[in-house]
Amino acid sequence: MVVDTYISDRAGLNNADFNRLSQFIYSQCGIKMPIAKKTMLEARLQKRLRTLRMTSFSEYCDYLFSDKGMEEELIQMIDLITTNKTDFFREPxxxxxxxxxxxxxxxxxxxxxxxxxxxxxxxxxxxxxxxxxxxxxxxxxxxxxxxxxxxxxxxxxxxxxxxxxxxxxxxxxxxxxxxxxxxxxxxxxxxxxxxxxxxxxxxxxxxxxxxxxxxxxxxxxxxxxxxxxxxxxxxxxxxxxxxxxxxxxxxxxxxxxxxxxxxxxxxxxxxxxxxxxxxxxxxxxx
The missing domain is CATH 3.40.50.150 (Vaccinia Virus protein VP39)
Structure with missing residues (x-):
């Protein structure tokens, strides 16, 4: 019950943090992240905030852009934001x-x-x-x-x-x-x-x-x-x-x-x- 309250009280992804993340994702992966994808990015990163027990996306950004975050979190973040749609014999x-x-x-x-x-x-x-x-x-x-x-x-x-x-x-x-x-x-x-x-x-x-x-x-x-x-x-x-x-x-x-x-x-x-x-x-x- 404590965890549910903790999650529901968390603030959403603000524009400043979204811009930090979208620019970083573009530089690291080449993936375009326009403002229309803000909700998608927020939803995907929620899982990492829960795992790391962080109270805000700003806290997550500060961690991600630190030396420790670059070493420990970068791959985790990339795994979450990349789209992986594929099938056997696609476009036969x-x-x-x-x-x-x-x-x-x-x-x-x-x-x-x-x-x-x-x-x-x-x-x-x-x-x-x-x-x-x-x-x-x-x-x-x-x-x-x-x-x-x-x-x-x-x-x-x-x-x-x-x-x-x-x-x-x-x-x-x-x-x-x-x-x-x-x-x-x-x-x-x-x-x-x-x-x-x-x-x-x-x-x-x-x-x-x-x-x-x-x-x-x-x-x-x-x-x-x-x-x-x-x-x-x-x-x-x-x-x-x-x-x-x-x-x-x-x-x-x-x-x-x-x-x-x-x-x-x-x-x-x-x-x-x-x-x-x-x-x-x-x-x-x-």
């Missing part, structure tokens, strides 16, 4: 184009007998549905194409979603979009029918490696060069200047002739980037 046309056009073309370019492994980067992988979808598609392709091999790098800024992704365990209803043939090959069902869960098979899990990565870092710290990057429904949260900067950083990781897959609601029109359109929301590095 992209996977059809990958199998029909991109993979055969990549194979044709490889020297006969040379051992070459395709690297696909799932940038903004959230809870893992996209990289595991890619692993299903690429593994299925490999069965019909001797010598084809791949790895998938999956990154996100949120440690919380990366922990979920690494487990590779999902509610059974989440895998409804997966074709039945692939379900039978690549998903393990739990024996507990009262709590129906599935897990990605080990041979697919071992093809995916996860890493925390902040798009705002000046250097992604990547030694790898990727042939294909999936970054879908991510840049919609950034302003145009940040979008252009980010796409150009992607291009530095992408091999010449490599492909960038964007979300169907996103566009690169007007951005100064070395890419040409080859398919709806699919781009190729010049």
């Amino acid at each position: 046309d992209h996977f059809d184009y990958l199998v029909r056009q991109v993979l055969p073309e990549w194979e044709r370019k490889q020297h006969p007998g040379a051992a070459k492994r395709l690297l696909v980067w799932s940038a903004g992988c959230s809870t893992g549905e996209e990289p595991y979808t890619l692993s299903m598609v690429l593994s299925n392709y490999a069965e019909a194409h001797a010598g084809f091999s791949y790895n998938i790098l999956a990154t996100d800024i949120s440690t919380r979603v990366l922990e979920k992704a690494r487990t590779a365990v999902y509610e059974e209803e989440k895998v409804d979009p997966v074709p039945m043939a692939l379900k039978k090959k690549y998903l393990l069902r739990s024996k507990d029918r009262e709590n129906p869960m599935v897990r990605i098979v080990p041979e697919l899990r071992e093809k995916v490696y996860f890493r925390r990565l902040n798009f705002m870092d000046s250097d992604f710290g990547m030694r790898e060069q990727a042939e294909i990057i999936f970054c879908r429904n991510v840049i919609i949260y950034f302003d145009r200047a940040t979008q252009e900067c980010l796409i150009n950083k992607f291009c530095r990781v992408l091999v010449p002739g490599g492909y960038l897959f964007m979300g169907h609601s996103e566009t690169l029109n007007g951005l100064n980037v070395p890419l040409s359109t080859v398919h709806p929301t699919v781009y190729r590095k010049l």
